[in-house]
Amino acid sequence: MTIKEFIEKSEGRAKVHKNFIRQAAKEISDGMIVCIPDMHLLDHGPGDDFYDADSRNIDRFTRFLDFLVGNRTNLHVIQLGDMFELWQTRRNTNLVYQAYPNILGLMDNELGPTYVVGNHDIDIYEWYRDQGETFNRKWRHFLPDNQRKKKRAILEHGFQADFFNNQGNWSGAIGRTITEIVGYMEYLDPDIDVILSRAWDQLKRGFTIYNSGFSATKNPDFNEHEHFKYYIDLMAKYNTGETDDNEEPTDLVLAVIAHTHKARLIARPRGKRTYYLMDCGSWVNGGHEFGVISGKEFAVLEWNA
Amino acid sequence: MRPRVIVFSMSLILAFSLFSCALTTETRTLDDIKAELNCVEYTHGMQWKAIQEKFGNPDVAAMPSAGRKLSQNARIYRGKTVIFHTELRRVEAEQRVRYEEVIIKLEICDAK
Numbered sequence: 001m002t003i004k005e006f007i008e009k010s011e012g013r014a015k016v017h018k019n020f021i022r023q024a025a026k027e028i029s030d031g032m033i034v035c036i037p038d039m040h041l042l043d044h045g046p047g048d049d050f051y052d053a054d055s056r057n058i059d060r061f062t063r064f065l066d067f068l069v070g071n072r073t074n075l076h077v078i079q080l081g082d083m084f085e086l087w088q089t090r091r092n093t094n095l096v097y098q099a100y101p102n103i104l105g106l107m108d109n110e111l112g113p114t115y116v117v118g119n120h121d122i123d124i125y126e127w128y129r130d131q132g133e134t135f136n137r138k139w140r141h142f143l144p145d146n147q148r149k150k151k152r153a154i155l156e157h158g159f160q161a162d163f164f165n166n167q168g169n170w171s172g173a174i175g176r177t178i179t180e181i182v183g184y185m186e187y188l189d190p191d192i193d194v195i196l197s198r199a200w201d202q203l204k205r206g207f208t209i210y211n212s213g214f215s216a217t218k219n220p221d222f223n224e225h226e227h228f229k230y231y232i233d234l235m236a237k238y239n240t241g242e243t244d245d246n247e248e249p250t251d252l253v254l255a256v257i258a259h260t261h262k263a264r265l266i267a268r269p270r271g272k273r274t275y276y277l278m279d280c281g282s283w284v285n286g287g288h289e290f291g292v293i294s295g296k297e298f299a300v301l302e303w304n305a
Numbered sequence: 306m307r308p309r310v311i312v313f314s315m316s317l318i319l320a321f322s323l324f325s326c327a328l329t330t331e332t333r334t335l336d337d338i339k340a341e342l343n344c345v346e347y348t349h350g351m352q353w354k355a356i357q358e359k360f361g362n363p364d365v366a367a368m369p370s371a372g373r374k375l376s377q378n379a380r381i382y383r384g385k386t387v388i389f390h391t392e393l394r395r396v397e398a399e400q401r402v403r404y405e406e407v408i409i410k411l412e413i414c415d416a417k
Contacts, residue, residue, distance in 0.1 A: 066401055090332040097393070098406060105393040105404020 001032040001074040003297050010067060013305035017289050020265035021299035022276060024253050028152040028293055029143045032075040034068060035155065035291035037258030037280040040085040040120060043099045047088050049284035061283055064303045065106045077111045078141060080258040080280060081118025081157030091123035114141055118259065119159035143293065151250040153293065154235060158259030161230035228266060231255035232275045254278060254298060256291055263289045263300045342386060344414035360385070360415055388412040
């Protein structure tokens with residue numbers, strides 16, 4: 001199925017988000033891949049940003065899943081992490097299943113997706129790892145799935161590139177603690193995370209303006225999510241075969257992530273290749289974006305129904 | 306001071322307090338919890354004697370309600386732990402596939 005066919009089949013419910021659609025020089029996937037970004041499923045309480053105190057958010061996502069289930073023979077789903085909001089449930093998925101049996105049943109049993117782990121559900125990957133249990137979560141995934149073909153896209157949650165969310169170092173522990181505290185504050189004001197996020201954006205903007213006056217770099221930026229440079233470097237490293245987990249050099253050009261809750265699709269040339277970063281957005285606080293890859297084409301779509 | 310700043314500061318203090326309290330409760334697996342319990346699994350049609358031998362005489366032997374048979378009785382234990390085991394069940398509703406949680410096993414337990 002092509003992206004155009006996917007949109008047509010949706011009968012107007014799926015459309016390209018902004019103008020976020022691009023084409024690589026060579027094939028990236030063998031078939032249609034649907035990438036579902038952050039969901040942060042919790043308990044229908046004030047801290048549940050997927051529900052966001054509006055049952056229409058759940059209904060919209062359910063209709064999206066119904067569409068995917070109806071077309072499952074023509075597509076494969078990759079959930080890009082942070083499906084669960086475990087920072088506020090002490091690592092425990094139990095009550096999330098109680099709150100969302102239908103969504104989780106459709107995801108687990110009908111779609112059978114590839115699950116990539118995120119920083120908010122990393123506990124189900126890390127906590128049991130010494131027992132050899134990761135609940136089918138992967139750190140990262142590559143496309144195409146065909147082992148005989150060179151890898152063309154890297155898919156992971158995106159926290160790995162993020163100073164305050166990389167759970168592999170001390171800065172990530174600080175970020176997690178702050179987020180947990182904000183989570184408890186949501187019981188006092190459900191929108192406290194949105195308010196603080198806006199305040200943080202204002203602070204970043206201030207730094208950007210400051211940098212413009214003093215930096216020698218053209219169009220400088222202060223960004224807590226340094227994703228693009230990180231992923232270009234990572235893909236370049238894989239392409240030269242300089243990583244420990246890959247024997248043959250790859251032909252990576254596309255990094256697919258989530259994590260920031262802000263959809264974007266950017267391109268930058270380096271050497272002989274043009275590299276792309278596709279951030280698939282989110283399904284929290286009313287977000288309803290997802291990524292699609294089919295053949296050479298890839299796009300961020302939104303679901304409106 | 307602006308009211309929003311006061312409310313925000315109070316929220317922050319309260320959130321820190323709640324956060325500290327939350328840290329004192331530890332999440333444990335079912336195996337961890339059951340290690341401290343003696344449990345009996347309920348199955349339909351099991352002998353009453355098995356329960357009585359495990360937990361002793363009931364705390365309350367309720368009188369039969371009017372309209373019921375004298376041979377159908379209810380016995381009540383107070384202070385027991387009940388464990389409901391659940392899983393997802395596939396159902397069809399309005400030609401759509403849906404999932405709901407159902408109980409697949411029930412255990413009644415006493416502290417060791």
